[in-house]
Amino acid sequence: MTQSFGKVGVLYGGHSAEREVSLMSGQGVYDALRSKGVDAHLFDTGVHTLADLAAQKFDRVFIALHGRYGEDGTLQGALEMLGIPYTGSGVMASSVAMDKVMTKRIWIQKGLPTPAFELLDSDANLTGLDQRLGLPFIMKPQHEGSTVGFSKIDHVEQIPAGYALAARFDHVLAERFIKGRELTVPVLGVGEGARALPVIEIVAPGGNYDFEHKYISNDTQYFCPADLPEALSLEIREITRQAFLALNCEGWARADFMLDDENRPWLLEINTSPGMTSHSLVPMAAKAEGISYADLCVQILSMASLKVRAVARLEK
Known part of the structure; x- marks a missing residue:
């Protein structure tokens, strides 16, 4: 029998460029929790206010938001102030993980493999970028996800357009392109108890894993567990766990990798x-370990907590 969580809010929708994906995620989580007897309620943060959220008197919430104002620490801070336990990482970890540049800087400091990069806050540094990073390279916004504003630059002539596309959303991250196999690894848990789930290989048509091939098309192939030597699979899973711990993530996340032609894994980013x-x-990786979608949602919900409790403890 599912433990009692009280009144649960599933926060979805929001204001980010990933709103449509969040609407799908939240509906799935809501249906799954209801199927397990959880008193779940959908709450669209893109429509309702924080005052509306406080008035709902949720006992805890499942954050099914993606991108800014949901995944970047802002909502997490509001939930801390309201005293509502929530799923996933805390304020600082969410904020850092959403910032691709800060994430990479921390990983580099920890000795974790991630491709060379430059942060472009204007178009002044575009000259010679192809020589510094090599061609091809990637351009993407510093704080977006789901390949929003993403470009692969194969020729020098494409640089201005790639920069302009990414700059519509944010400062621009230019990153060395790693040719090879695209992998992703989910992780569940808290602290040293966190564990990486099986590695998934993504094979998109033409190697183009864009928004269409992520969420709409059925042409993308997924292999879970990925066909890798056991030692390499274990290495990638441990790198994922270390990447998760380095940012002080909590509850769940998913790290994206490229595996180059010499079987060297390269961390790209982590989604909290x-x-x-x-x-x-x-859900795909969890299923490979015998965890159903509904049970996965309940497991994530069970890890919901407030990340700051000191003031409340002192007041008592």
């Missing part, structure tokens, strides 16, 4: 509120 749609990868 991964997709939970019918095409999503965390």
Whole structure:
């Protein structure tokens, strides 16, 4: 029997460029929790206010938001102030993980493998970028996900357009392109008890794993567990766990990798509120370990907590 969680809010929708994905994720989580007898209620943060959220008197919430104002620490801070336990990482970890540049800087400091990069806050540094990073390279916004504003630059002539596309959303991250196999690894848990789930390999048509091939098309192939030597699979899973711990993440996340032609894994980014749609990868990896979608949602919900309790303790 599912433990009692009280009144649970499933926070979805929001204001970010990933709103449509979040609507799908939240609906899936809501249906799953209801199927397990959880008193779940959908709450669209893109429509309702924080005052509305406080008035609902949720006992805890499942954050099914992606991108800014849901995955970046802002909502987490509000929930801390309201005293509502929530799923996933805390304020600082959410904020850092959403910032691809800060994430990479921490991983580099920890000795974890991630491709060379440059942060472009204007178009002044575009000259010679192809020589510094090599061609091809990637351009993407510093704080977006789901390949929003993403470009692969194969020729020098594409640089201005790639920069302009990413700059519509944010400062621009230019990153060395790693040719090879695309992998992703979910992780569940808290602290040293966190564990990486099986590695998934993604094979998109033409190697183009864009928004269409992530969430809409059925042409993308997924292999879970990925066909890798056992030692390499264990290595990648441990790198994922270390990447998760380095940012002080909590509850769940999903790290994205490229595996180059010499079987060297390269961390690209980590998502602290991964997709939970019918095409999503965390449920796929969980299923490979015998965890159903509904049970996965309950497990994530069971780890919901407030990350700051000191003031409340002192007042008592």
